[in-house]
Amino acid sequence: MLLASTSSSLVSGPVTFGDIALSLFLVLLAAVISRWQRVGLERDMAVATLRSFVQLLAVGYVLEFVFTGHGWLTPLALAVMVATAALTSGARARRVPGSRRIAAASVSVATVATLGVLAAARIIPASPRAIVPLGSMVITAAMNTTSLVMTRLHDDLAANRREVEARLSLAQSSHQASLPWLRASLRSAMLPSVDQTKVVGLVALPGAMTGMILAGASPLAAIRLQLVVMYMLLGGNAFAALVASTLTARRLFTPAHQLVRQLRRTPT
Amino acid sequence: MITAAPRFELRDVRVDGDEGPIVAGFSACVPAEGLTAIMGPSGAGKTTLLRLLNRLDDPDGGVVLLDGRDVRTYDVLELRRRVQSVGQVPVTFPGTVADNVGPDVTALLAHVGLDPALATRDADRLSVGEAQRMALARSLALGPDVLCLDEPTSALDATSKGGIEDLVRHLADEGLTVVMVTHDPRHADLADHVVEVQPLRAKAVRPVDGDGSTPDGDGSTPEGER
Numbered sequence: 001m002l003l004a005s006t007s008s009s010l011v012s013g014p015v016t017f018g019d020i021a022l023s024l025f026l027v028l029l030a031a032v033i034s035r036w037q038r039v040g041l042e043r044d045m046a047v048a049t050l051r052s053f054v055q056l057l058a059v060g061y062v063l064e065f066v067f068t069g070h071g072w073l074t075p076l077a078l079a080v081m082v083a084t085a086a087l088t089s090g091a092r093a094r095r096v097p098g099s100r101r102i103a104a105a106s107v108s109v110a111t112v113a114t115l116g117v118l119a120a121a122r123i124i125p126a127s128p129r130a131i132v133p134l135g136s137m138v139i140t141a142a143m144n145t146t147s148l149v150m151t152r153l154h155d156d157l158a159a160n161r162r163e164v165e166a167r168l169s170l171a172q173s174s175h176q177a178s179l180p181w182l183r184a185s186l187r188s189a190m191l192p193s194v195d196q197t198k199v200v201g202l203v204a205l206p207g208a209m210t211g212m213i214l215a216g217a218s219p220l221a222a223i224r225l226q227l228v229v230m231y232m233l234l235g236g237n238a239f240a241a242l243v244a245s246t247l248t249a250r251r252l253f254t255p256a257h258q259l260v261r262q263l264r265r266t267p268t
Numbered sequence: 269m270i271t272a273a274p275r276f277e278l279r280d281v282r283v284d285g286d287e288g289p290i291v292a293g294f295s296a297c298v299p300a301e302g303l304t305a306i307m308g309p310s311g312a313g314k315t316t317l318l319r320l321l322n323r324l325d326d327p328d329g330g331v332v333l334l335d336g337r338d339v340r341t342y343d344v345l346e347l348r349r350r351v352q353s354v355g356q357v358p359v360t361f362p363g364t365v366a367d368n369v370g371p372d373v374t375a376l377l378a379h380v381g382l383d384p385a386l387a388t389r390d391a392d393r394l395s396v397g398e399a400q401r402m403a404l405a406r407s408l409a410l411g412p413d414v415l416c417l418d419e420p421t422s423a424l425d426a427t428s429k430g431g432i433e434d435l436v437r438h439l440a441d442e443g444l445t446v447v448m449v450t451h452d453p454r455h456a457d458l459a460d461h462v463v464e465v466q467p468l469r470a471k472a473v474r475p476v477d478g479d480g481s482t483p484d485g486d487g488s489t490p491e492g493e494r
Contacts, residue, residue: 165324166359166403171348171410180362256344258324265286 024049066128074128078135082107085143093150097251097260103146106243110142110236111135117235123228134232137208141233142240145189149244152188156181157252158263165259174253182245189241190234197230206230273336275300275414275445276321282329283316290316291465294330298447302460303440306449312467314449315356318416321447322351352407353416357423358399360391367391369406376405381435397428404435414445421452433458 027049034041066073085107090100115135117123124130157164157178167177175182200206201223205213209226213219252263274297282292291313298304298321306314319325320332323344332339339347366373366387374384380401386394394402400420407415417436421429437458440446448455456462 162355162357163359163361166355167361168324169322169348169353169355170406171345173345256323256326256340257348258326261325 071128081139089143089147092147096150102247106146106240107142109243110240114232114236138236145237145240146244149185149189150248153185153248174257178249193237277333280330281327284328296463303446304461305455305459306463308465312465322348322353351414352412354403356419358403370409380405417448
């Protein structure tokens with residue numbers, strides 16, 4: 001089991017609220033740069049700082065509660081995360097009819113499939129402490145993938161509608177007619193996680209691993225978890241991209257293999 | 269003067285745009301024989317009407333009949349095999365001319381007046397006129413009964429124009445039902461039948477005397493054809 005308890009912490013001790021207050025100095029620095037260079041982001045920075053504090057504090061309490069004998073809340077926690085991801089992704093791809101439902105479907109499938117495999121194969125324990133953080137990672141990745149696929153496929157089909165309709169006119173089904181752009185959207189959605197997996201460790205030490213190392217785990221334990229996380233994200237992204245592209249294509253054509261009117265009238 | 273049953277009949281057709289109808293109350297017949305020109309100024313909804321014939325779009329009101337049957341009752345892919353459509357600007361797919369046209373490429377290129385040696389050329393390296401002919405060959409490869417053409421000569425220079433006009437005339441003479449949208453008044457002479465489409469900004473319905481068919485043009489559109 002990868003998430004077995006770690007050895008003693010290498011960090012001198014837990015971060016205190018006082019430490020957080022001190023680290024705000026770095027935010028202040030960013031605000032000064034923003035003001036000095038007239039970037040105009042000081043207000044956003046203040047809001048972001050405040051929000052991050054409140055949100056993470058709340059989440060910290062919720063997780064603490066779930067992990068201490070309230071594990072039955074895990075599915076609910078995942079459901080809330082999936083719903084939030086679906087709303088966010090759906091809003092990003094507002095142009096696609098039914099975008100929220102598509103996002104809900106693709107994020108759910110990605111989450112259930114990856115966590116299901118990991119838990120069923122006992123690679124991770126089916127405990128809240130494993131499921132919730134890994135779930136949040138795969139949900140975030142699936143959300144970004146889904147937004148990308150939906151917007152890309154919509155915009156590509158709108159921009160290439162003459163060619164799409166030429167293919168339809170030659171009696172190709174809507175699936176055949178959209179295939180080149182379907183592939184392009186899948187590819188562009190899956191490439192980032194493939195590339196990240198390729199260069200991992202050479203360029204960036206990713207989150208799960210750095211977190212474990214900071215918490216005092218041995219680097220070898222940390223990389224084993226990180227590998228599982230990367231493979232999970234690769235799989236999750238592929239699932240999300242496949243579901244999102246299939247459902248999006250379906251919403252952009254009528255059952256009679258016609259481009260939906262709204263798409264044909266999108267200015268390009 | 270139509271003796272046989274029409275190939276297409278449009279009955280009281282309405283197609284809605286974002287800002288009101290593009291065409292409304294439109295009725296017309298397309299005979300099975302010969303070349304029918306759908307004529308009228310830009311924005312009258314000619315392209316919109318043509319798109320109804322192979323169901324790239326469906327009317328919001330009225331019906332379109334093919335050989336006496338509502339087009340919506342045919343299997344749509346089968347319908348599109350029978351009713352081929354070539355757009356204003358030729359679309360070439362990636363690959364060679366042969367990849368675009370299919371196994372009968374040699375015969376089909378000859379049929380549309382292209383050198384069969386072009387078969388191995390990259391389709392996107394054809395001139396616009398050549399590409400338009402290739403698009404016709406690609407459509408003919410499906411063995412259609414009807415060929416719908418949307419302003420097939422408008423993107424071409426004068427020489428290519430004449431060539432395509434002759435080809436279209438020839439295909440109609442071979443027995444294909446050809447429907448051609450055009451705003452070029454000269455095409456009235458090329459056609460056997462003319463269907464007039466009038467943009468009606470004023471609400472009055474103006475009957476139009478066609479040559480053979482009895483269309484009743486109507487419709488207005490603030491935007492261009494698509």
